[in-house]
Amino acid sequence: MAKHIMLLSIVLFATSASCQQIENKSETKKEMETNVFLEKWIGPYGGVPAFDKMKIEDLHSAVIAGMELNLAEIETIANNTEEPTFENTIVAMERSGKELDRVFSYYGILRSNISTPESRKIQADLAPKLSEFSSKISQNEKLFQRVKAVYDKSLKTPLEADQQRVVELTYKGFEMRGAELDPEKKKRYAAINKELSTLYTTFSNNLLHDEENYVTYLTKDQLSGLSDSYIKSAAKIATDKKHHGSYAVTNTRSSMAPFLTYSNERELRKQVWINYYSRGDNGDQYDNNNNITEILKLRRERVELLGYKNYAAWRLQDRMAKTPENAMKLMNAVWPAAIARVHEEVADMQAVADGKNDKITIEPWDYRYYAEKVRKKKYDLNSEEVKQYLQLDKLREAMFYVAGRLFNFNFKPVSEGTVSVFQEDVKVWEVSDKDSGELIGLWYLDPYARTGKRSGAWATTYRSYTSFDGKKTVLASNNSNFVKPAPGEPVLVSWDDASTFFHEFGHALHFFSSNVRYPTLNGGVRDYTEFQSQLLERWLPTDEVINTYLVHYKTGKPMPKDLIAKIKKAATFNQGFATTEYLASALMDMKLHLADPANLDVDAFEKTTLTEMKMPKELVMRHRTPQFGHVFSGEGYATAYYGYMWADVLTADAAEAFQESPDGFYDKKLAAKLVEYLFTPRNSIDPEEAYRKFRGRDAKIEALMRDRGFPVNK
Ligand SMILES: [Zn+2]
Numbered sequence: 001m002a003k004h005i006m007l008l009s010i011v012l013f014a015t016s017a018s019c020q021q022i023e024n025k026s027e028t029k030k031e032m033e034t035n036v037f038l039e040k041w042i043g044p045y046g047g048v049p050a051f052d053k054m055k056i057e058d059l060h061s062a063v064i065a066g067m068e069l070n071l072a073e074i075e076t077i078a079n080n081t082e083e084p085t086f087e088n089t090i091v092a093m094e095r096s097g098k099e100l101d102r103v104f105s106y107y108g109i110l111r112s113n114i115s116t117p118e119s120r121k122i123q124a125d126l127a128p129k130l131s132e133f134s135s136k137i138s139q140n141e142k143l144f145q146r147v148k149a150v151y152d153k154s155l156k157t158p159l160e161a162d163q164q165r166v167v168e169l170t171y172k173g174f175e176m177r178g179a180e181l182d183p184e185k186k187k188r189y190a191a192i193n194k195e196l197s198t199l200y201t202t203f204s205n206n207l208l209h210d211e212e213n214y215v216t217y218l219t220k221d222q223l224s225g226l227s228d229s230y231i232k233s234a235a236k237i238a239t240d241k242k243h244h245g246s247y248a249v250t251n252t253r254s255s256m257a258p259f260l261t262y263s264n265e266r267e268l269r270k271q272v273w274i275n276y277y278s279r280g281d282n283g284d285q286y287d288n289n290n291n292i293t294e295i296l297k298l299r300r301e302r303v304e305l306l307g308y309k310n311y312a313a314w315r316l317q318d319r320m321a322k323t324p325e326n327a328m329k330l331m332n333a334v335w336p337a338a339i340a341r342v343h344e345e346v347a348d349m350q351a352v353a354d355g356k357n358d359k360i361t362i363e364p365w366d367y368r369y370y371a372e373k374v375r376k377k378k379y380d381l382n383s384e385e386v387k388q389y390l391q392l393d394k395l396r397e398a399m400f401y402v403a404g405r406l407f408n409f410n411f412k413p414v415s416e417g418t419v420s421v422f423q424e425d426v427k428v429w430e431v432s433d434k435d436s437g438e439l440i441g442l443w444y445l446d447p448y449a450r451t452g453k454r455s456g457a458w459a460t461t462y463r464s465y466t467s468f469d470g471k472k473t474v475l476a477s478n479n480s481n482f483v484k485p486a487p488g489e490p491v492l493v494s495w496d497d498a499s500t501f502f503h504e505f506g507h508a509l510h511f512f513s514s515n516v517r518y519p520t521l522n523g524g525v526r527d528y529t530e531f532q533s534q535l536l537e538r539w540l541p542t543d544e545v546i547n548t549y550l551v552h553y554k555t556g557k558p559m560p561k562d563l564i565a566k567i568k569k570a571a572t573f574n575q576g577f578a579t580t581e582y583l584a585s586a587l588m589d590m591k592l593h594l595a596d597p598a599n600l601d602v603d604a605f606e607k608t609t610l611t612e613m614k615m616p617k618e619l620v621m622r623h624r625t626p627q628f629g630h631v632f633s634g635e636g637y638a639t640a641y642y643g644y645m646w647a648d649v650l651t652a653d654a655a656e657a658f659q660e661s662p663d664g665f666y667d668k669k670l671a672a673k674l675v676e677y678l679f680t681p682r683n684s685i686d687p688e689e690a691y692r693k694f695r696g697r698d699a700k701i702e703a704l705m706r707d708r709g710f711p712v713n714k
Pocket of ligand 1: 507530533
C-alpha cells in the first residue's frame, strides 16, 4: 500500500474533463480480459510492457478497474478472521495491486513521454478518483488495526531486520496519513486530499499553458551569437508551429538557458527572460498565486488534524534530515558563502561589460551571457569546443563501462522488435552480471525531445526488483531531451548535459542493484535518493572515461589534457549563481510552509522574504513560487527541495572517500562497499546507518563547501 501512496504522489497531473466510468465488478472482470493496460506482461525477460498495443481510450477504464481490484484485495486482507501476522497482513499487502502497478507504468509514459491533450483530460479526470482511492486504503480502520497488531507484536518479538523495517514503514505510513483520526476528522482529511489533488492538477496545467503559449519568434537578423545547432532546432520548432522562415525560442528551460547564454540581442534576452520567469504569474486565468495560498492552507489544516505544527515537521519525520530545523541549518550555513560569491561573479562580469564598453549594469537577463564571457576569459574555456568531445553515443558507452567496473554489470543491445517500445527512438539494452551472466533486467533509453514530452531528464522503473515472490527482473528507463540529430550526425552535448546523463543513469543503477525482498523497501527517501545519482556524475571526468570515450567527433582524438585541466579548474565557476538560484528556491519552499498560510499573499511573501535573505538583485530563484512545480503540482518535493543539497553533502563527502583511496574512483574495495551499503539496500536500512557503514562516520558539510570552492570555516 505504501508503494501506491508513493506512486500516487508522482502520478497526479493534467486537465479536467469527464469520462465514462466503470465501477461494478462484472465490468471490471470484462475489462481485465480486453484491456491491454491491465494484462499480464508476457514475452522475454520476465515479461515486458506491451507499449506497442497501448490504446489511449482504454486508459481510464484500466485505472478504474485497477483500483477496484486493489480495493477488493485490501478488503480481503482487512476482513481476514485469522489473527494478524506478518504474512497474512503485511506480505499480503505487499503482494496486492499488481494490476494497478502495471497500469501506472503505462500511465507514466502517457503523462511524461507521449502526452496529448486527450491523455491529459483523462488523467485530470482520474486525479481526484486516485486520491479517493488512496484515502480508502490509508483510512481503512480494520486494515490499520491489523497492521498495528503486527507492529505491536514486532516490538516485543522482532522480525528479521528487513521485515521489521517493512512493518515499521507501513505502520508509520498509516499513522502519517491519518489512520488514527476519529471518523469526523478522517472525513475532513480525505476531503482535503481530494481538493488538493485538483489544485495540483490546475497548478501544473497553468504552468504548461504558459510554457506552450509564450513563444519568442526571431527573424534572421536576430540570431547573432547563437550556435548553428540552436538555430537549426529553433527553425524547425518555428516551422512545426507554422511560423515558416522564423526561429522559435520556446518558454522552456532547455530553450531559454542557451538563448540567454549566447544571444547578443539584449532586448530579446530580456523578453525571453520575462516570459520564462513570469510563468504562472501573469495575473490572468492561468495565474497560480491564489492556488498556492489554497494549497498551503489545506496542507496546514491537514497536518494540524494530525497534531503537527506545520507541514514541514510532518513531512520531514521520515526523511534523513528528520526536522525542518536540521534542513534549515544546512541551508543557512551555505547561503552567506553563496551570495558572497555572487557579488564576486557580478564584479567579474561588470568588468567584462565595461571593458567591451557595453555601458550596462548587469541585470538578471545578462547573468548567463556575461558569465559565459568570463568563463572564456578567465578559464579560456569554450563550451562549444568542449561539446565536440561529448557525443551522446560515446557517453552512453562510457556509462556502461563505469557500470561494469563498479557494479559488474554488462549491457548488451536488444535487437529491434524483440521488446516493444512506445516510440521509435526508444532503444533497449539487456543488463546482466558480467561473471555469472545472470539476467538483471532491461534498460530503456528515450533520448530525444518531442512535443508531448515533459522537459528535463528523469529516470523511472516499469518493474522493480523484489524477491519475496521469486526474483523479478528490473525494467528501468532513462529519459532526456536531447535534440534529435539529422540522420548520421552525432549528438553533441554540453558538459552539464553529459553530467545529467550520468546522473539519471545513477538512478537506473540504483534500481538495477536493488537487492530487497519487499516492494516497500524499494521506496526512496527523498533527501537520500538523489545522492546515488549525484555521486555517479563524478565518474564522467575520470581519466578512464576521458581517454576512451570523450573523443572528438571528427578526429576521434581524446579530449586534450589542457582542455580537461580547464574544465576541472572551471568546475567551481559560477557556483555563486548555481548555489544561490537553487538555495533561494529551497529556502522559499521551507519558509512558505513554516509561515501562517491564512491570508498569505504569495507574491508579497516572495518579495519580502528575498529582501530579508539579501538575495542579490542580479538573479532570480531557479523556480519562482508560481512556477515551482516540484512543490505545488504534487507533494513529491514539498518542503523537500532542500534534499538535493542534503544529498550533495553526502555526494561531496563520498567523492572525497574515493579521491583518498589507493585506486581512486575505481578502487575495488571502496566500490564494493559503495554497492553493498549505498546501492543494493535501497530503503531496507536507515540511510544514516548505511552511510556510516560506508564511510565509518557521518558526512561532513565541509566537503560540500570545498567542492563548490567556498571558504571552509575552521
Ligand atoms: Zn535525480
